[in-house]
Amino acid sequence: MTLSFTLFDTAIGRCAIAWSGRCVVCLQLPEDNNAKTRARVLQRYSAAREAVPPRQIARALDTVAALLRGTPSDLSSIPLDMEGLPPFHRRVYEAARAIPFGAAVTYGELARRSGVPGAARAVGQALARNPFAIIVPCHRVLAAGGKTGGFSASGGAATKLRLLAIEGYKMGLAKSLEKSQRENRAPSLFDSRASADL
Incomplete structure (x- = not known):
């Protein structure tokens, strides 16, 4: 399974989103700085590599960013990879x-x-x-x-x-x-x- 992630700007700071295929694996809220946010993702998913998100993931991060600006947003259709979770x-x-x-x-x-x-x-x-x-x-x-x-x-x-x-x-x-x-x-x-x- 190939894991990728990217940092993206929001009203509360730079978040990170990680994905595998078309499903989100992780959404990380901002840490004190970009390096710490990146490190937090890599702590959880050491094999993840920074990449440009595919269209579906880019739409997901745009919707998350809109919500964090206070725009009512429905995130329930964002596909999540819950494999491996209890x-x-x-x-x-x-x-x-x-x-x-x-x-x-x-x-x-x-x-x-x-x-x-x-x-x-x-x-x-x-x-x-x-x-x-x-x-x-x-x-x-x-x-x-x-x-x-x-x-x-x-x-x-x-x-x-x-x-x-x-x-x-x-x-x-x-x-x-x-x-x-x-x-x-x-x-x-x-x-x-x-x-x-x-």
């Missing part, structure tokens, strides 16, 4: 891909959507190993109680909050989100007003 991780990643731009769910809710209610901690561990940052939007998954939760990319939770802000998500709504998920209903206008008053 089946549980695949289920979690597929469920996470269904979370729309500007929305968020809790780890517990994502566990339920993945078919394993009560496995919030295992979902968090799977997301911490997510090789497809942004395409599998792990930044849209929050801890219970309106807390941010972890984020394994450079910058940690601050990066997660920045990504959510780019998408227009308001963290104050997390408590009403969690409550509405417990009650199995959509949040109402009154929920968001109440959470803003907290």
